[in-house]
Amino acid sequence: MSHPRREVGVILLAAGAATRFGAAKLAMPFGRTTLLRRAALAALEVSECVIVVTGAHCETIEPLVADLPVRLAYNPDWVLGMSQSIAHGLVRLCAVAPQVSCALIVLADQVHVGADELRQLLDAHKAAPEMIVAAEYCGEAGAPCLFPRPYFDKLMQLQGARGARTILRRHAHSVRALSMPQAAVDIDTPADYADALAAAGF
Numbered sequence: 001m002s003h004p005r006r007e008v009g010v011i012l013l014a015a016g017a018a019t020r021f022g023a024a025k026l027a028m029p030f031g032r033t034t035l036l037r038r039a040a041l042a043a044l045e046v047s048e049c050v051i052v053v054t055g056a057h058c059e060t061i062e063p064l065v066a067d068l069p070v071r072l073a074y075n076p077d078w079v080l081g082m083s084q085s086i087a088h089g090l091v092r093l094c095a096v097a098p099q100v101s102c103a104l105i106v107l108a109d110q111v112h113v114g115a116d117e118l119r120q121l122l123d124a125h126k127a128a129p130e131m132i133v134a135a136e137y138c139g140e141a142g143a144p145c146l147f148p149r150p151y152f153d154k155l156m157q158l159q160g161a162r163g164a165r166t167i168l169r170r171h172a173h174s175v176r177a178l179s180m181p182q183a184a185v186d187i188d189t190p191a192d193y194a195d196a197l198a199a200a201g202f
Contacts, residue, residue, distance in 0.1 A: 009100040011089035015055030015078035024057035045115035049097040053089040083158035112182035135180035
C-alpha cells in the first residue's frame with residue numbers, strides 16, 4: 001500500500017492580490033519565517049505533493065518557497081477569483097500526482113492552521129473516505145477542507161470568488177464538519193497581521 005502522504009495532495013492558495021492589505025501579505029514575516037513559508041511547511045508535513053498556486057504577487061512570494069519540495073503553479077487567471085485558482089491547482093496536482101485519492105485545499109493566510117489541523121482533517125477522512133471534510137467556524141464549513149477524488153471534476157468546474165464553499169453548500173449532506181475556530185483567523189488587513197503577531201507572541 002502506498003504511504004498515506006503520497007495519497008493526499010495539497011492545493012495551497014496564494015494567488016490573491018491582497019488589496020485590503022496593500023502589499024504582498026504572504027511575504028510578511030511571521031516569527032522566523034514568512035506567512036507563505038509557514039503554510040507551505042505545514043502542508044509538507046502531511047503531503048508529498050504540495051501545489052502552491054500563485055498569481056498577483058508571484059515574483060515576490062515564489063522565491064520564499066523555491067528551496068522547498070513544493071510545486072509552484074502560476075495561475076495567469078488569478079483575477080477571476082479563488083475558484084479558478086482551485087481549479088488551476090487541481091489540474092496541476094492530477095498531472096504530477098495521479099495517485100492521489102484526495103485533495104486538501106488550504107489558505108496560506110490562515111495563520112492558526114498548521115499541520116495538526118490538517119492532520120485532523122486527514123484522520124476524519126480515513127474514518128469516512130467517501131465524505132468531504134471541512135473546518136467549521138463562524139457557523140459555516142470552509143477552508144481548510146478535504147475533497148475525495150470523486151469531487152475533483154466538480155472542483156475543476158468552479159467559477160467565481162467563493163471558492164470551494166459552493167460545493168460544500170451544494171453537497172452539505174456529504175460534508176463532515178470539524179469544529180475549528182482557529183481557522184476563522186486570516187490576514188486581510190495590516191490590523192489583522194498586527195493582531196496575529198501579538199497573539200503568537202512575536
